[in-house]
């Protein structure tokens with residue numbers, strides 16, 4: 194049975210990093226949940242064992258379900274009917290499997306139905322899902338948005354929305370508009386407060402929205418009339434159960450074809466403010482995008498891993514001039530470079546995710562009690578490191594992943610140019626990684 198965790202010693206190695214013990218202790222509040230939930234860990238050995246067990250399940254789902262479905266999903270993809278999206282049946286099967294195995298809301302607290310896992314093992318899961326199918330990673334990885342809702346939403350909003358995500362409802366992050374891409378300060382989708390029914394309404398268009406027909410949307414909108422910059426933008430939660438948003442089109446993309454990328458029309462769509470007015474872009478979306486960038490780093494690393502394995506197997510099998518081609522220096526040098534770039538970007542990825550884990554654990558503790566001066570110092574230290582490492586890692590891992598898949602095709606020779614082989618799909622899938630969530 195294929196298992197993308199047990200067959201990958203590199204991921205297992207990073208889980209053993211010494212900082213993981215501190216991360217687990219902070220995340221588990223000295224293992225206080227063990228009294229309340231029988232499946233909560235009682236010490237570090239127990240916590241590590243539970244991370245490993247969850248990652249083994251992810252590895253099995255990736256190897257047995259998501260990867261085998263990827264080629265067909267790439268051919269058929271989602272469809273649009275009367276403003277609503279239907280996933281490809283095999284994408285729906287992937288989603289059902291991750292729901293049934295409890296892999297939604299992985300990092301959310303147990304009181305909302307989550308697994309309370311640190312970001313690092315969650316990102317390891319994203320690394321594996323991306324190796325299996327980079328398109329499906331986008332759909333599954335949008336559970337990241339719940340993290341932002343947890344951080345900035347009210348307790349009432351957390352209680353209403355987070356259990357739904359943990360139960361398997363999907364999310365989307367609605368930021369981009371036709372005239373607001375890299376420059377999100379230019380967002381114009383209008384949010385109007387109606388005093389009569391004390392309700393916000395959204396009107397306008399969003400484009401390029403991944404999984405745009407999701408159940409719960411985080412939407413960046415202009416709440417302050419007459420403003421033109423970031424200070425007039427707020428973040429809203431739109432619940433698809435309330436209606437008001439239709440999908441005008443699904444983009445016909447080069448790659449990651451299994452996940453729908455949508456143009457959305459908001460017409461008097463009721464929504465609720467998340468956090469404070471005017472902090473939508475400045476604070477909340479910046480935090481949301483930092484989390485999403487970590488996900489894209491994992492996507493790039495997962496695709497690199499897939500490219501290495503494809504290239505290695507092919508080069509050992511393919512014979513020319515009486516030898517397997519992996520015996521030729523030019524070919525084995527390319528293989529060694531793919532491996533080295535994959536390992537380097539993976540090391541950067543998990544270094545970053547541990548920094549994120551450290552400061553986020555302190556952020557969360559600060560919601561419950563005042564941090565000590567030493568704790569505050571550490572929180573700041575790791576937060577600064579995460580802020581520096583995230584964009585560097587996002588830029589580097591996505592550019593190198595593009596090089597890795599390029600070299601993988603080169604090792605395949607003419608066969609790599611044919612749709613019969615996985616590397617052709619990887620080549621199309623990887624191209625978006627250095628464009629979205631901030632172009633390199």
Ligand SMILES: Cc1cc2nc3c(=O)[nH]c(=O)nc-3n(C[C@H](O)[C@H](O)[C@H](O)COP(=O)(O)OP(=O)(O)OC[C@H]3O[C@@H](n4cnc5c(N)ncnc54)[C@H](O)[C@@H]3O)c2cc1C
Nearest residue numbers: 366367368369374375376401402403454628629630631632
């Ligand atoms: C498949 C796909 C999925 C997406 N999913 C989502 C999603 O879920 N939610 C969402 O909100 N958005 C999503 N996006 C949008 C994506 O984040 C944007 O496409 C991206 O941020 C770039 O914006 P743009 O396409 O408008 O390009 P532009 O901003 O127009 O950029 C065009 C070029 O100009 C360069 N450029 C722009 N500004 C500068 C500058 N100051 N200095 C130097 N160069 C600059 C860029 O690097 C780029 O090369 C998705 C896009 C795609 C293609």
